[in-house]
Structures are given as C-alpha cells and as structure tokens.
Amino acid sequence: MSLKAIIAPSMLSSDFAQLAKEANEIVAVNGADWLHMDVMDGHFVNNLTLGAPVIQCLRKHTPAFLDCHLMVERPQDYITPFKNAGANLFTFHYEATGIPGNPITPMEVVQQVKQAGMFCGISIRPPTPVDVLLDSGLAAAVDMVLIMTVNPGWGGQSFMGEMMSKVHTLRERYPHLLIQVDGGLGPDTIDTAARAGANVIVAGSSVFKAADRKGVIETLRTAVAAHAAAIPHEAIVQATLRGKEQTHVAAHH
Numbered sequence: 013m014s015l016k017a018i019i020a021p022s023m024l025s026s027d028f029a030q031l032a033k034e035a036n037e038i039v040a041v042n043g044a045d046w047l048h049m050d051v052m053d054g055h056f057v058n059n060l061t062l063g064a065p066v067i068q069c070l071r072k073h074t075p076a077f078l079d080c081h082l083m084v085e086r087p088q089d090y091i092t093p094f095k096n097a098g099a100n101l102f103t104f105h106y107e108a109t110g111i112p113g114n115p116i117t118p119m120e121v122v123q124q125v126k127q128a129g130m131f132c133g134i135s136i137r138p139p140t141p142v143d144v145l146l147d148s149g150l151a152a153a154v155d156m157v158l159i160m161t162v163n164p165g166w167g168g169q170s171f172m173g174e175m176m177s178k179v180h181t182l183r184e185r186y187p188h189l190l191i192q193v194d195g196g197l198g199p200d201t202i203d204t205a206a207r208a209g210a211n212v213i214v215a216g217s218s219v220f221k222a223a224d225r226k227g228v229i230e231t232l233r234t235a236v237a238a239h240a241a242a243i244p245h246e247a248i249v250q251a252t253l254r255g256k257e258q259t260h261v262a263a264h265h
C-alpha cells in the first residue's frame with residue numbers, strides 16, 4: 013500500500029493525563045499515521061515537556077510510530093535513551109550542534125542516530141536558513157527534514173507562511189525527501205504547505221481542539237495528497253503502516 017501524506021498529531025495538545033488513551037484513539041479511531049512527541053528540555057526552548065521515561069511508558073501501551081522531536085541541548089545524550097524507550101524517529105535541531113557548548117557536528121549526530129537503529133530527522137528553527145542543510149549534505153543524509161513554521165516551544169501559535177520558501181527549495185532539490193512542517197497547521201493553512209511540497213504534517217491544536225478530529229485529519233491528508241507523489245521511503249512507509257495496523261488490531265480486542 014502506498015502513502016502520499018503522513019499526518020502526525022502533536023500529542024502536546026492532547027490530555028497528558030490520558031496520554032495512552034489519546035494516542036491510541038487518534039490512530040485507531042481518527043486515522044492518524046504517527047504520534048508526534050514534543051520533547052522540550054527547558055533550555056533549548058523555554059518549555060519543559062517529556063523525556064525518554066514517558067516514551068518508554070507510552071510504548072508499552074501503543075504499537076504506533078513514535079515521531080520524537082527533540083528540542084533539547086546536547087541531542088547526542090538522548091540517542092540511546094530514546095532508542096531503548098522505543099522511539100522510531102529521532103529528530104534533532106541543527107542549532108543545538110556545532111556550537112561552542114556542543115561542538116559535535118550535526119552529521120556526527122545523524123550517524124549516531126542511524127547506528128542506534130532509529131530513523132533520523134533534522135530540524136531548523138524559523139531564523140535558520142535552509143542552505144545549512146543543502147551543501148553540507150545533511151538533507152541527503154537524513155530520513156526527514158523538519159521545517160519549523162513557528163518558533164518552537166508552544167502549541168497554538170500562528171503559522172509562518174514565509175517558511176514555505178524553505179520547503180519549496182528542499183522539494184525542488186530533493187523530490188523524494190520527507191519534508192515535515194510543524195506549527196500552526198490546520199485546515200486553513202494546509203494548502204499553502206501542501207503546495208510548497210510538505211508531505212509530513214504535524215498538527216496539534218487544530219486536531220485536538222476539533223469536535224471532529226477524524227474530519228480534520230482527513231482534510232489535511234486530502235490536501236497533501238492533491239500535490240504529493242507516493243512516499244518512496246519504503247522502510248518508513250512499512251513502519252508507519254505496521255504501527256497503524258497493530259494499533260487498530262489492539263483497539264478492537
């Protein structure tokens with residue numbers, strides 16, 4: 013089965029006190045593909061959310077694909093804990109590496125994530141130009157690029173349409189790349205992102221605050237599918253579909 017769009021609701025907007033229930037429902041009942049887990053350390057961003065212990069607990073309750081977005085300093089310190097906790101995808105920030113306090117290069121982090129056996133994503137904040145991912149070979153080395161469409165830290169912010177030029181540049185250079193966008197995505201902004209070439213959509217408040225969560229997820233999927241080709245990353249597609257199927261099976265027993 014092919015997949016043109018990956019819809020990843022941000023669990024930051026769910027009820028953390030009922031995380032496992034919310035996670036399984038959003039996949040098995042509402043049709044999401046991934047669970048987007050916002051990991052914030054209170055240093056790289058001002059907010060503090062969850063870490064590997066919560067991922068490990070959640071993994072015991074759901075077989076769904078766990079898309080972990082690490083908004084943390086020293087991302088390399090989290091690779092083994094997240095792998096052991098059951099994360100599928102480990103996305104770290106370019107800006108957290110290659111700096112005086114953390115001189116490890118982003119490419120070294122990519123290699124370590126892959127050696128650990130996870131898919132690897134790299135993210136850039138709004139002020140960071142997309143060029144840093146191009147000639148460095150980073151966009152070609154990772155499984156996914158995450159273009160932030162808000163300043164990371166909080167859900168419920170407004171979508172920054174001016175980030176779409178980054179998505180467009182990446183899509184032109186890398187027709188097969190998974191390009192994730194995160195921040196302010198919903199039915200009102202999805203067409204702009206889909207037209208630019210995004211095919212992995214994080215949506216927090218627009219999904220979890222909706223009366224019809226399934227309808228919002230379907231709207232996002234349809235908009236992306238209108239512009240996207242089938243995702244050619246076979247390993248990620250298989251892991252996604254396996255996670256969905258097993259979540260459906262578990263929910264109906």
Ligand SMILES: O=C(CO)[C@H](O)[C@H](O)COP(=O)(O)O
Binds near residue numbers: 050166
């Ligand atoms: O990474 C994030 C914040 O840093 C969140 O994933 C993002 O903001 C999603 O929330 P919303 O869809 O409500 O904007």
